[in-house]
Amino acid sequence: MTHFQPTIGQIQLVDEHAMWMITSGSGHFEVDFQEYQFAAPMTIFLSPGMYFQLKAGSLQITEVVFSRRMIARLADSRLLFQHVLSLAHLDVGPVSDTAGLQQPDQTLLNHSVQSWRNKNPFRAAAEEISLIFDVKHLVDSTFIERCPIGKLLETSGFSQENTDSILRKRVGLSTNKMLQRKLALEAQKMVVFTDKSVKEIAYDLGFSSSHYFNRFFRQKTTRTPLEFRKAFDFHPRDTFLEDLLFLIDKHYRTRRSTQFYADQLNMSIKTLCKKVRERSNLTTGEIIRRRLIEEARQLLLGSDTIKDVAFELGFEEPNHFSTFFKGLTGQTPGEYQKAHQKVHCL
DSSP: OEEEOOOTTOEEEOOSEEEEEEEEEEEEEEETTEEEEEESSEEEEEOTTOEEEEEEEEEEEEEEEEOHHHHHHOTTTHHHHSOSSSOOEESSOSOSOGGGGSSOOHHHHHHHHHHHHHHOTTOOOHHHHHHHHHHHHHHHHHGGGOOOHHHHHHHTTOOHHHHHHHHHHHHSOOHHHHHHHHHHHHHHHHHHHOOOOHHHHHHHTTOSOHHHHHHHHHHHHSSOHHHHHHHHOOOOOOOHHHHHHHHHHHHTTTOOOHHHHHHHTTSOHHHHHHHHHHHHSSOHHHHHHHHHHHHHHHHHTTTOOHHHHHHHTTOSSHHHHHHHHHHHHSSOHHHHHHHHHHHHHO
């Protein structure tokens, strides 16, 4: 359990399942491009991949984080963390004794789920609630395939007519509109939180061309993707080079393609190469090769044989390693070892 007070305008990216108890304050905040009014006491539930931004007012938050294992053990966690129309929230905190929050357990989650059921924001029967969340899960897991919603429902054993009837009655959406909302949300997140070009985002989301994607995006937001990116103005602390070096240090023995690191950082190869050059005056490949040579030198100075060093660094053949080492240092691995031994003998 932690306590904090958000700063107006600051974007906070969520990477864990969390319960935020607003213990004091009032105003309004934004989560995933939707604004909410708040007044303490109020409890909201956030999922990995969401963002939070205080827009006006002030608030004090008590945060409780739940492990993925704990969430997986809760049969109805989706009532709290799989948001259909808006953020799951309770007008009063689910527990009154904050001492019980120090080490959150299943009881706290069960209590929160029961509180949500008592509130029943959809005014729906239990079987209707189950259907709504089943369809939401189907949409969330398949939206990127761009398959007709009727076919998706039929394949999963749902009747589109019956499903649409319940959704319209309880949440005011058809299955197709739910799919469009999900697609629009993910498009907005990619535009704002990645460096990908509009063409790349369109391709990633299954659009046949950037033209169709631009038209879709403008229909949903009234702005073009580039206008939306500029207006949102998300400027986190630039940890790009730090993040890249961490990834290289973790994977350089087995992963040496620029594409791999571009994918890990959620950007195109072109963008990755440009940012690496701007910040280090090197290429990604040069950074990886320097890391390999640094490690190779350390291993060669130990008791490992050249063959062992080659395999340790992921080279299929010792001669490939020797060629690589000499190309960058001007010495063969054997010559480097001998030179080091001579230095120690002097």
